[in-house]
Amino acid sequence: MAIYLVQHGLSLSKEEDPQRGLAQEGVEKVRLIADVAAAYSVKVETIFHSGKNRAEQTAQLMAAKLEPPGGVVAREGLAPMDDVASLAMELDPATNIMLVGHLPFMERLTSLLTTGSAAFRVFKFQNGGIVCLDRDAADEKWYIKWALMPKVG
Numbered sequence: 001m002a003i004y005l006v007q008h009g010l011s012l013s014k015e016e017d018p019q020r021g022l023a024q025e026g027v028e029k030v031r032l033i034a035d036v037a038a039a040y041s042v043k044v045e046t047i048f049h050s051g052k053n054r055a056e057q058t059a060q061l062m063a064a065k066l067e068p069p070g071g072v073v074a075r076e077g078l079a080p081m082d083d084v085a086s087l088a089m090e091l092d093p094a095t096n097i098m099l100v101g102h103l104p105f106m107e108r109l110t111s112l113l114t115t116g117s118a119a120f121r122v123f124k125f126q127n128g129g130i131v132c133l134d135r136d137a138a139d140e141k142w143y144i145k146w147a148l149m150p151k152v153g
Helices: 024-039 053-066 084-088 105-115
Strands: 003-007 046-049 072-074 097-101 130-135 142-148
Touching (some): 024 053, 024 142, 046 053, 053 072, 053 097, 084 105, 097 105, 105 142
Parallel strands (some): 046 072, 046 097
C-alpha cells in the first residue's frame, strides 16, 4: 500500500485559458502515465485534487484508467502554497490514495515526508508524473518507492 502524488498535467497559460485547463500535450502525457500505471496494476482507493481546473482534469484522466472505487474528490489543503505539515500528519499509506496538486506543494510534501524538512527538494516533479511514497513498517519512515515520469531524459 502507498500514497501517490501527482503534479497536474501541463496546462494552458492564463492568456490562452483563464481557467488554466490542460493543454493537449498535458492531456496526452497524463493519459500515457495513467496507461502505464494501469498496466502495472496500480490500485488507488480515491483520487483527491486541489479543486483547480487543471488538477481536476488530471485527476479525471487518471481515474478513467485506474478506476478508484472512491472516485475523484476535491479537497482543501492541496493548493500550491498550502501548508504541507498539516496534510502530512493525515497521511496513511494503508489508505492507498492519490493526491493531484501543484508545485511547490508536491515537492515540499515529498521532502517533508522523506527528510523531515520541506526545505530540501529530494525529487523534481514533472507535469503529469506520479511519485509513489510508502512508509517502512519497521521504522515508520517514508521513502520514495517508485516514480513514473513523462520524460526520462
